[in-house]
Amino acid sequence: MGTDVIPSPNRSDQPQKNFEIDPALIIRHHKRTRRGTARIVGHYHSHPDGQALPSSHDQNHNYDPDLVWVIVEVTAEGAQEMKAYFTDRSSGQLTAIPLIQPLS
Numbered sequence: 001m002g003t004d005v006i007p008s009p010n011r012s013d014q015p016q017k018n019f020e021i022d023p024a025l026i027i028r029h030h031k032r033t034r035r036g037t038a039r040i041v042g043h044y045h046s047h048p049d050g051q052a053l054p055s056s057h058d059q060n061h062n063y064d065p066d067l068v069w070v071i072v073e074v075t076a077e078g079a080q081e082m083k084a085y086f087t088d089r090s091s092g093q094l095t096a097i098p099l100i101q102p103l104s
């Protein structure tokens with residue numbers, strides 16, 4: 001079983017401010033995962049000129065609490081900090097997962 005990373009167009013009506021995954025893409029991949037052993041484990045997106053912290057928009061669009069959210073801070077110099085989050089079942093809040101990052 002391999003791992004796929006599938007890019008999505010940004011379907012937000014404010015794409016400079018927010019990111020929303022294409023719902024048709026999610027449905028297509030949920031159908032695909034039902035036919036096999038693959039599964040969707042999470043989403044990733046970047047915060048250009050912003051910190052790798054969930055925005056209120058991210059929190060309010062957390063449609064599946066079983067998925068991991070990865071957020072990358074991006075500046076003019078490129079990708080900076082990357083953080084991952086899970087949904088805390090008691091609070092409903094996206095909560096940081098400690099990541100081990102390779103030494104550069």
Ligand SMILES: [Zn+2]
Binds near residue numbers: 019046047054055
């Ligand atoms: Zn975000």
